[in-house]
Amino acid sequence: MVELVLFVVFAAAALFGAVTMVWARNPVYSAMGLMLSMFSVAVFYVSNGAHFIAAVQVIIYAGAVMTLFLFVIMLIGVDKAETRTENLPLQRPAALGLIALFGAGVVVAGRSAWVTGRTVSPGSPIDGSIEEVGGELFNNWLLPFEITALLLIIAAAGAIALAFFRDDEEGDA
Amino acid sequence: MTSLLETLFTTPLWSGLIKAIAVFSLLMLTALVLVWFERRVVAFMQNRIGPNRAGPFGILQTLADGLKLMFKEGIRPRKVEVGMYLAAPIAAMIPAFLIFMVVPIGAPIHIGDATVTLQGADLNVGLLVVLAKSSLAVYSIVLAGWASGSKYPLLGGVRATAQMISYEAAMGLALVPVVVLASAQLAGGDVGLGTMSFATIVELQQGSFRGPIPGWFVFWLLPSFVIFFTAAVAETNRAPFDLVEAESEIVGGYHTEYSGFRFAMFFLAEYINMFNVCAIAVTLFLGGWLGPGADLPYVGWAVPIFWFLVKTYALLFLLVWIRATLPRFRYDQLMSLGWKRLIPISLVWLVLFALVRAWQSFGAPWS
Numbered sequence: 001m002v003e004l005v006l007f008v009v010f011a012a013a014a015l016f017g018a019v020t021m022v023w024a025r026n027p028v029y030s031a032m033g034l035m036l037s038m039f040s041v042a043v044f045y046v047s048n049g050a051h052f053i054a055a056v057q058v059i060i061y062a063g064a065v066m067t068l069f070l071f072v073i074m075l076i077g078v079d080k081a082e083t084r085t086e087n088l089p090l091q092r093p094a095a096l097g098l099i100a101l102f103g104a105g106v107v108v109a110g111r112s113a114w115v116t117g118r119t120v121s122p123g124s125p126i127d128g129s130i131e132e133v134g135g136e137l138f139n140n141w142l143l144p145f146e147i148t149a150l151l152l153i154i155a156a157a158g159a160i161a162l163a164f165f166r167d168d169e170e171g172d173a
Numbered sequence: 174m175t176s177l178l179e180t181l182f183t184t185p186l187w188s189g190l191i192k193a194i195a196v197f198s199l200l201m202l203t204a205l206v207l208v209w210f211e212r213r214v215v216a217f218m219q220n221r222i223g224p225n226r227a228g229p230f231g232i233l234q235t236l237a238d239g240l241k242l243m244f245k246e247g248i249r250p251r252k253v254e255v256g257m258y259l260a261a262p263i264a265a266m267i268p269a270f271l272i273f274m275v276v277p278i279g280a281p282i283h284i285g286d287a288t289v290t291l292q293g294a295d296l297n298v299g300l301l302v303v304l305a306k307s308s309l310a311v312y313s314i315v316l317a318g319w320a321s322g323s324k325y326p327l328l329g330g331v332r333a334t335a336q337m338i339s340y341e342a343a344m345g346l347a348l349v350p351v352v353v354l355a356s357a358q359l360a361g362g363d364v365g366l367g368t369m370s371f372a373t374i375v376e377l378q379q380g381s382f383r384g385p386i387p388g389w390f391v392f393w394l395l396p397s398f399v400i401f402f403t404a405a406v407a408e409t410n411r412a413p414f415d416l417v418e419a420e421s422e423i424v425g426g427y428h429t430e431y432s433g434f435r436f437a438m439f440f441l442a443e444y445i446n447m448f449n450v451c452a453i454a455v456t457l458f459l460g461g462w463l464g465p466g467a468d469l470p471y472v473g474w475a476v477p478i479f480w481f482l483v484k485t486y487a488l489l490f491l492l493v494w495i496r497a498t499l500p501r502f503r504y505d506q507l508m509s510l511g512w513k514r515l516i517p518i519s520l521v522w523l524v525l526f527a528l529v530r531a532w533q534s535f536g537a538p539w540s
Binding site for chain 1: 254257296297298301302304305308309312315316319327330331334335337341345366369
């Protein structure tokens with residue numbers, strides 16, 4: 001019962017956030033819509049027993065990433081309302097058709113187990129507690145985990161290198 | 174009477190509701206006391222007297238100020254973005270109250286057969302929940318700054334984003350050794366799972382470090398404690414890190430355009446957050462509610478709460494002391510302290526500490 005109420009409230013919030021993100025004229029409202037959507041998804045993770053993923057979702061996505069989005073929006077000053085003149089005449093009807101197609105695809109594909117990953121039995125909730133995730137990550141998947149970390153470090157170092165050393169400054173650097 | 178209390182506290186819904194109300198009232202009361210506490214302490218440090226008229230020692234001063242703010246006209250400038258402008262003060266209050274829900278303020282109390290934990294909720298991801306809530310706290314400041322539609326609040330908001338993201342990284346890194354140490358204490362010398370639950374972390378700090386020195390984590394993790402506390406001061410935007418509302422540079426920062434009760438909500442949230450970070454530091458590093466005298470007759474249940482409050486107020490005094498002593502950082506100094514000092518130091522310290530822990534569990538690499 002509690003779970004159903006939570007689901008209905010936060011599903012509505014997630015959809016509202018998603019629509020706001022696309023629909024809002026002002027990028028700040030778009031960013032907040034995306035934040036609301038991500039936060040609501042974190043609530044679904046909690047109600048499915050994946051506490052660790054939920055906490056990480058809020059820390060990384062709803063927290064850090066969206067704050068950086070806001071920072072960029074404010075810093076480069078694009079927080080002005082956009083114009084809505086249409087350049088591609090067929091864009092909106094095509095979008096509607098594609099949404100219908102995508103929705104049908106989700107409904108059809110969501111029934112097969114190879115899409116959703118595992119057959120869910122209502123009696124046995126998945127144990128996504130932090131002990132379980134940590135055990136899996138550091139016992140069975142250590143190498144992929146470390147390689148991913150290395151990849152992220154390389155990406156961060158590359159971004160800094162790109163920002164610091166431009167072609168025209170190479171002579172005096 | 175006892176049976177009624179028993180049924181109340183064994184029903185999850187009622188006990189949750191009672192705890193929520195208790196946490197809410199405790200935090201509101203604390204904010205009232207804390208504002209007065211800070212004003213008095215800063216006054217004495219600056220050789221002034223401070224508020225001393227309303228009530229004994231002026232302790233009701235904050236109440237009077239709060240009532241005044243409630244009855245003041247809430248002025249809304251013409252250029253604000255109305256929705257976000259109204260939502261921002263509320264967004265400031267919510268994480269402030271939610272963070273405290275995971276902090277245990279006393280030993281579990283037995284009422285009849287029921288055991289009542291003096292904690293909103295004991296989560297197995299407690300530490301991460303604290304980080305998650307504190308990362309949501311930045312939105313209120315950023316949105317308030319942006320929605321005010323004037324330049325000083327916007328500057329404050331932009332400063333807040335960069336500052337809080339930077340110091341959150343340092344704060345998170347300073348908390349990792351706590352988890353490593355908790356797993357060491359929990360599993361003894363063996364390899365074992367750790368914990369992130371606040372209640373368990375407090376219980377692990379029983380026992381002693383060396384001889385009469387208690388087994389608080391601060392004695393193992395002094396560098397982590399210093400880094401956590403520094404980052405926490407920056408996270409709550411307190412002096413010397415109060416660039417977000419630096420009154421001598423950008424008027425009032427993010428709350429320049431707020432007045433009346435909306436301003437009071439920002440103010441309350443700031444003081445509640447001060448209390449929160451000190452309570453979390455006490456729980457993780459200073460043994461939480463642990464202290465002598467918990468087995469006294471009649472008052473034994475209240476003694477742990479007393480110790481918790483004493484330790485928290487000692488840290489709060491430190492916070493006020495820092496504010497009264499240190500001048501504000503420049504913005505580039507703030508950034509270089511965060512990224513070039515605190516984060517590298519906490520990374521090196523984490524690796525060192527993890528190596529010692531691995532040595533304990535697996536033996537020396539050559540053996």
